[in-house]
Amino acid sequence: MSLLKLHTHDFFFSEKNTVTVAERLPQPVFPIHTHDFYELVIVRRGNGLHIVNDVPYYITCGDLFYINASDHHGYESVNDLELNNILYCRSRLNLSADWETLIPGDNDSQEKRYWRLGIQGISTIQTVIDALAKECIKSDALSVQLSESLFLQLILLLQRYRHPPDSHQLADAQLLDRLMLDLHAGIGNAFRLEDFCHRHQLSPRSIQALFKQHTGVSISHYLRQLRLCKAMALLRQKQIQISEISSECGFEDSNYFSAVFSRALGISPSEYRQRFR
Known part of the structure; x- marks a missing residue:
């Protein structure tokens, strides 16, 4: 049985955009699927079961996941689950930054891609996510660059505030x-x-x-x-x-x-x- 696959062109505003925000307020039950983009998942509130590559995680506010394009995952038994999903294309990132170090990727084990955020961290990054959500729905050159700059700021803040569960x-x-x-x-x-x-x-x-x-x-x-x-x-x-x-x-x-x-x-x-x- 083939998995549902989500595609970049269905979620990104244009082929120029490198990142987009897909809020799930709330996140419904969603079957196991894969996609051709990468994803950050930040749990804002509620709870549910997140299955990542056949490993179950019981998630609630403060949980942070880095999902690779090669992963398959889905949501079960959700209860008022609210997520910030930040989708990004690694191959399109243009800013000069050490992305390989800053964002866990294909060479990192699944355990190294699951973290938690404290209340202060969640509050701080939400402002950046809100600004990113407004810029990522535009395709002019300035907005595309600003979106990627905000994404880099978000990644750096996650480095500061995240901690092992x-x-x-x-x-x-x-x-x-x-x-x-x-x-x-x-x-x-x-x-x-x-x-x-x-x-x-x-x-x-x-x-x-x-x-x-x-x-x-x-x-x-x-x-x-x-x-x-x-x-x-x-x-x-x-x-x-x-x-x-x-x-x-x-x-x-x-x-x-x-x-x-x-x-x-x-x-x-x-x-x-x-x-x-």
């Missing part, structure tokens, strides 16, 4: 950022909201309300989905015991893991693995 350090992090870091770093370990709140002198009720306001889900649901996505990836990629996968994904009991997995996906972990053999 499991980073233990984040300068000037706000409370929601710190909570996200702890959740990603704690996929394979026990996470206790009471301990987090005690360290930061917070009310559990207030941080839970803030989290749901930005992501659309509860903290426990988000962490469970992170763990299930990691389990799905391990089941696809590694031939290790399901009990080992259960432990590596933060489930203390493999029977409980199997029950949670089956309830969420409608099939058992072993049946899910069999699909990808």
Whole structure:
């Protein structure tokens, strides 16, 4: 079965344009597809399942993906998901910049193309994206150059504000950022909201309300989905015991893991693995 393929001429204003902004407010369910351009995906709010080259990612506000032209990806189980999609043609970029270093590309592993942004970073880059969205729908020479200049500014800001999803350090992090870091770093370990709140002198009720306001889900649901996505990836990629996968994904009991997995996906972990053999 051939994949849906999206083409540059359907999204870029003209053959002169090197970059364009495709906002998804909201992003609906979209089948697995590929395209002949490259893409930055920045999640503004909501949540959903992003499948990239058969690897599932549970995404929410602050997630950043670099998608290559050779990748195939799609969206499932979306809930008020809002995205900034910045599409670009690497071969058309004209500004003298070290694009190969600044933008992860075909030689970079998928893990090196998934990052997170803090609240400050999201706020800062949105102004640049809004300006880029206005310029990229014009084809005169000045607008094309200005679009690419704004794109370079965006790329540089992403370099400044992005961080690995499991980073233990984040300068000037706000409370929601710190909570996200702890959740990603704690996929394979026990996470206790009471301990987090005690360290930061917070009310559990207030941080839970803030989290749901930005992501659309509860903290426990988000962490469970992170763990299930990691389990799905391990089941696809590694031939290790399901009990080992259960432990590596933060489930203390493999029977409980199997029950949670089956309830969420409608099939058992072993049946899910069999699909990808």
